[in-house]
Amino acid sequence: MRSDAATSPETRTRTSSLWRDGVRRLSRNRLAVSGGVVIVLLCLIAIFADLLAPLPYTKTNFGRLNEAPSRDFPLGTDQLGRDMFSRMIYGARVSMLVGLGAQVIVVLIGVPIGALSGYVGGRVDLFLTRFIDVMYAFPRLLFVILVMSMLGAGLTNIFIAIGLTGWVGIARQTRAQVLAIKEKEFVDGARALGAGFNRLLVRHVLPNALTPIVVAVTFGIPEAIFTEAALSFIGVGINPPTPSWGQMVGEGQQYIRSYWHLCVFPSIAIAITMLSFTFFGDGVRDALDPKLE
Amino acid sequence: MFHYALSRVLWLLPTLLAMALVTFLVMHATPGSPLDPVAEGANPLSPEAQKNLAAHYGLDRPLHEQFVIFVTKALQGDFGNSFVYKTRTVREIILDTFPISLLLGSMALALAVVGGLTLGILAAVYQNRTWDYLSVSLATIGVAVPNFVLAVFLIILFSFILPLFPTGGWDSPRNWVLPTVALALAPMGIIARFTRASMLEVIRADYTLTARAKGLGEVPVIFKHALKNAFIPVVTLLGPMFAAVGTGSFFVESIFRVPGMGRFFVLSMTGRDYPMIMAVVLTYGAFLALMNLVVDLLYGVLDPRIRY
Numbered sequence: 288m289r290s291d292a293a294t295s296p297e298t299r300t301r302t303s304s305l306w307r308d309g310v311r312r313l314s315r316n317r318l319a320v321s322g323g324v325v326i327v328l329l330c331l332i333a334i335f336a337d338l339l340a341p342l343p344y345t346k347t348n349f350g351r352l353n354e355a356p357s358r359d360f361p362l363g364t365d366q367l368g369r370d371m372f373s374r375m376i377y378g379a380r381v382s383m384l385v386g387l388g389a390q391v392i393v394v395l396i397g398v399p400i401g402a403l404s405g406y407v408g409g410r411v412d413l414f415l416t417r418f419i420d421v422m423y424a425f426p427r428l429l430f431v432i433l434v435m436s437m438l439g440a441g442l443t444n445i446f447i448a449i450g451l452t453g454w455v456g457i458a459r460q461t462r463a464q465v466l467a468i469k470e471k472e473f474v475d476g477a478r479a480l481g482a483g484f485n486r487l488l489v490r491h492v493l494p495n496a497l498t499p500i501v502v503a504v505t506f507g508i509p510e511a512i513f514t515e516a517a518l519s520f521i522g523v524g525i526n527p528p529t530p531s532w533g534q535m536v537g538e539g540q541q542y543i544r545s546y547w548h549l550c551v552f553p554s555i556a557i558a559i560t561m562l563s564f565t566f567f568g569d570g571v572r573d574a575l576d577p578k579l580e
Numbered sequence: 581m582f583h584y585a586l587s588r589v590l591w592l593l594p595t596l597l598a599m600a601l602v603t604f605l606v607m608h609a610t611p612g613s614p615l616d617p618v619a620e621g622a623n624p625l626s627p628e629a630q631k632n633l634a635a636h637y638g639l640d641r642p643l644h645e646q647f648v649i650f651v652t653k654a655l656q657g658d659f660g661n662s663f664v665y666k667t668r669t670v671r672e673i674i675l676d677t678f679p680i681s682l683l684l685g686s687m688a689l690a691l692a693v694v695g696g697l698t699l700g701i702l703a704a705v706y707q708n709r710t711w712d713y714l715s716v717s718l719a720t721i722g723v724a725v726p727n728f729v730l731a732v733f734l735i736i737l738f739s740f741i742l743p744l745f746p747t748g749g750w751d752s753p754r755n756w757v758l759p760t761v762a763l764a765l766a767p768m769g770i771i772a773r774f775t776r777a778s779m780l781e782v783i784r785a786d787y788t789l790t791a792r793a794k795g796l797g798e799v800p801v802i803f804k805h806a807l808k809n810a811f812i813p814v815v816t817l818l819g820p821m822f823a824a825v826g827t828g829s830f831f832v833e834s835i836f837r838v839p840g841m842g843r844f845f846v847l848s849m850t851g852r853d854y855p856m857i858m859a860v861v862l863t864y865g866a867f868l869a870l871m872n873l874v875v876d877l878l879y880g881v882l883d884p885r886i887r888y
Contacts (some may be wrong), residue, residue, distance in 0.1 A: 536729065
């Protein structure tokens with residue numbers, strides 16, 4: 288497929304064309320594009336929640352509790368008479384913030400650890416891989432719930448909990464990539480030309496290990512969103528009154544017999560968000576994997 | 581083979597010990613204690629009473645001592661009394677609730693394997709046709725959508741719109757259906773995706789062509805020659821699948837009001853029920869490690885090319 292690699296004079300044009308190639312292939316994938324459009328929309332909703340929501344998410348109306356969808360309240364009202372529609376809009380904010388923000392933390396922890404472990408090798412590697420193995424043996428969600436219930440609910444703690452557990456997968460990926468790439472001839476070449484440790488790792492090894500990391504991150508986003516929703520569902524996630532879809536499902540499902548709208552709308556929002564990220568992630572993976580096609 | 585199995589069994593103990601240590605450290609490194617008046621269900625006690633309680637439960641001793649005591653007792657099957665359900669021992673609670681979770685989990689896993697294989701085979705055999713699209717969409721929904729959201733949709737569809745099953749409880753097999761399906765959909769989706777991919781590969785392999793060339797019909801080719809080989813990569817999935825079903829059951833059990841261990845897990849954590857937390861984490865951990873071991877050994881049995 289990329290047999291022209293040998294003839295291309297510069298590595299630089301090759302890497303940029305891999306990405307351009309990827310974008311082109313991604314834009315041809317209809318499911319991925321529609322997933323991407325929904326993601327952009329959700330981000331816009333999250334950013335402009337203040338302008339879009341008709342009422343503040345804390346505005347209670349005790350005269351109109353648990354009302355079914357109507358003209359005044361398009362998605363009904365909750366147990367405290369708050370407008371479900373407005374709360375749903377603000378809920379997008381938490382989901383997007385956790386989804387994207389947590390990945391930044393995960394990458395900042397996981398990539399350096401994985402790269403160091405793979406590149407330095409020896410005792411450092413042995414220690415880190417053992418540690419990663421133990422963390423892997425732990426069911427992830429179980430550990431996150433444990434950390435959250437000990438730290439207490441709240442957005443910052445969610446970032447800490449996801450960051451503490453999520454880096455393991457990315458560190459593993461990075462380590463495997465770095466192990467494979469550091470033996471390649473072009474790394475030897477760069478070393479022979481006098482490149483130092485930092486330059487070798489940052490300029491030569493890491494950029495070539497990037498594709499699987501990007502794919503892992505695109506799948507990490509929905510996983511973080513799921514984690515937040517799950518934590519809030521059982522009551523150790525976001526602190527009320529800040530609305531989170533997971534928390535709304537968790538509270539609403541207790542009244543599902545009498546007031547179906549309390550949990551159905553946030554459920555739909557979670558389902559759409561998760562599906563969009565999955566379609567987009569599948570698209571990114573297929574687009575960046577030159578072995579396919 | 582025997583050697584490999586033995587070394588894996590011996591590794592179980594240090595793994596569990598490491599898990600116990602991590603859990604123990606997380607519990608004690610974070611602010612708050614079971615005696616804290618702010619903890620859920622706790623009483624605002626006088627300092628003397630708190631001290632007495634701490635002494636009674638051994639919480640006043642140095643941490644390393646506490647951990648050693650816990651491990652020695654746990655090895656004898658004694659996990660102490662629950663802090664929250666004060667009249668019951670942790671052992672009793674686990675013995676009461678774990679079988680229910682195990683039943684739910686096993687049914688879900690069985691459904692996931694049977695359903696996933698069926699969907700995967702259908703998708704591969706009818707590639708790019710209606711069956712393929714149907715099963716791939718079902719698999720994607722199962723994988724992407726959290727099980728508590730699926731549970732809400734299942735209740736709306738099969739309890740309200742079509743009143744076939746109750747919304748919760750655990751008294752009769754009719755109550756078992758919806759929780760099992762809700763829990764099974766995610767692993768079923770993963771198994772279906774993998775089966776489809778590996779079936780597509782195997783269907784094009786030379787030995788499948790040979791089987792066809794010998795004049796075998798479509799059914800024996802698929803079931804005798806293709807499926808056996810396509811099944812091998814799917815078996816590796818079963819390990820992580822146990823974990824997914826185990827942790828997934830917290831949510832499914834709480835929505836469908838199943839009296840299993842999953843509900844106690846969350847309750848014990850928010851209530852800082854130290855003995856209960858340790859016991860629940862270790863029960864899950866031991867179960868998962870054991871299942872991973874079984875899966876790895878099974879893998880060797882299924883694929884004669886693998887040698888340990």
